[in-house]
Structures are given as C-alpha cells and as structure tokens.
Amino acid sequence: MALALLEYLDSVKERDPAARSRWDVILYPGAWALLYHRIAHWLWVGKLTWLARFVNHFSRFMTGIDIHPGATIGKFFFIDHGFTVIGETATIGDNVTIYQCVTLGGTNPSTGVGGKRHPTLEDNVVIGSGAQVLGPITVGAGGRVGANSVVTKDVLPNTTVVGIPARPVPVDLVHYSPGFIPYGTPCGEDVDPVRARLATMEEELAELRAELASLKTRQRPRPESKVS
Structure with a gap:
C-alpha cells in the first residue's frame, strides 16, 4: 500500500513541475478526489449505491471535482487543479492526465437504456484544460486533446487534436515538445x-x-x- 502511494506521488511529480516534493502532491485536490473515488467505486461495485453517491458528493464538496462512482479509472491518474466532471460509464486507462475544467460527458440514450454513454481514455492520454470530450468515443493511447477543444469523434493513438470540433494537428509535434505535452496543447x-x-x-x-x-x-x- 505504501509503495503504491509513493509510486503514485512520484508519477504526479514527474508531470507537474510545480510539485517540489511528494508532500506537495498529497495536498492536491486531484489526489484526494482519486482517493475518494476509489472508496466510492468500491461501494458502487458492491451495490451500496447510496453510500457511493454520498462519498461522491462529499468529494465534490471538498475538492471541486465530480467523478461518478461508476467510472472506471486505472493507475496513476492525475487531475491537475480541479473543477472536472467525469461521467458514470467513463473508462480511464493508466497514466492519464486531465487538467482543470474538463468534462468527460455522456450522450442522451434515445432508447432509455443507459449503456455506454461516456468516453474511453486509453493509456497515457492528456486532456487539456476546458476540453469537452463527449459521448461513447475513444481517445487512443498517447492521444492528446488541446485546451478548450470539443471532441465528439474517436481520436487515433498518438494523435493530437485541437479546435471546435477537434481535428488532428497537421505537423509532427516532436519539434515543439518531445514526450509529455502539458495541457495537451502544442504551441506554434x-x-x-x-x-x-x-x-x-x-x-x-x-x-x-x-x-x-x-x-x-x-x-x-x-x-x-x-x-x-
């Protein structure tokens, strides 16, 4: 348990230059929101839905981050700052980074059956601040969504999309920021x-x-x- 916590704190510190130590990361609202979600999701899977929703609402009050207890989240998930909404059927892989004011939103099922309504983010995805990722779409592994983009279609792996509606950028991004791109938004x-x-x-x-x-x-x- 302690080793897993240290690995998580180090993974966040690698992605946030403002974090000077593990103690800084412990105070981040995103870290607390993830902790509360782990508890809420465990209750949700155990059919204790009212308790799960109670933990969810308490977490939103404390952190400003709203993660539905039904959402499935992998390892080393990092929400930088807060004010993010993640829907019930969202699926998030490992090493995913989301910045502030992001919505992983769902569609309104015309049949009245919930089903899969929210996005799937595969491993190593970065979602920039203010982005809206909507519907049962998939952002492929290594994909990046630029700030304030609106994504309603699948994003191919290792592709960066920007704009409304979001479209792939036309150039190789290695020139701008090799590896991790903060906010998922290339500058240029x-x-x-x-x-x-x-x-x-x-x-x-x-x-x-x-x-x-x-x-x-x-x-x-x-x-x-x-x-x-």
Missing part, C-alpha cells in the same frame, strides 16, 4: 488546423493564378508581320 501557429488549411488554400490559389497567366500568354494573338 503552424499546428492550428484552420491556419494550415488557409496556407494550403493560398498555395493552391497561387498555382491557379500562375496557370491562368500561362494560358493567357499562350492564347494571346501574335502580331502579324508586315509584308514589304
């Missing part, structure tokens, strides 16, 4: 899908203008030579 204008698309359209427009100018030159009538 050329990783904006809209800007990249505009740049592509400008190149295509320049090529069309060049072709049009060439056609005009070839179709221009040649001056008649004078007969002496």
